[in-house]
Amino acid sequence: DSGVTQTPKHLITATGQRVTLRCSPRSGDLSVYWYQQSLDQGLQFLIQYYNGEERAKGNILERFSAQQFPDLHSELNLSSLELGDSALYFCASSVVDSKETQYFGPGTRLLVL
């Protein structure tokens, strides 16, 4: 158990809908990272938050957004969902930045029908 929790584990929704994925980092970690993993793309970095502030952006679509709350948990919002958004979404956390080990949560499997 990495100490990072994610909910829900599975999500099935329809095209055009909006969903919210939730992540709680390990105790003491200030940075939260979101990744998307699909069969053909591997692990793709989406966005990082550090202590409530956006720190780095990767290949995140404009339809996607995230935030980190004062208690350090984070939410990833996916809107106007398309079939191609079906993937595993992982959250990871580290103390400060990517020089330290990132510990991953169990993921949320999103299926868009």
Next chain:
Amino acid sequence: EDQVTQSPEALRLQEGESSSLNCSYTVSGLRGLFWYRQDPGKGPEFLFTLYSAGEEKEKERLKATLTKKESFLHITAPKPEDSATYLCAVYSGGSNYKLTFGKGTLLTVNP
């Protein structure tokens, strides 16, 4: 842009048959190289961090090494429970805050 290439894409071994996985990288200045293990449908599980060329780390049947251009994950006398996808990632720091992952090596160990 940082690049990570892992080879082979897939590897089948017999139980007890030792081998190595390769991770080649191109970065402007390596600040950390990470190895993870991932089981199907699960989150990546941290194995090792290497920071400088010549560094080695071991854990049970796994040993990770680092040179200036690549890293190897050596698996000695593997068991079926070592079957998983092994991921390599690099961090170069500076204005690039993210980890760049390779596509992984799918290891299958047959009993």
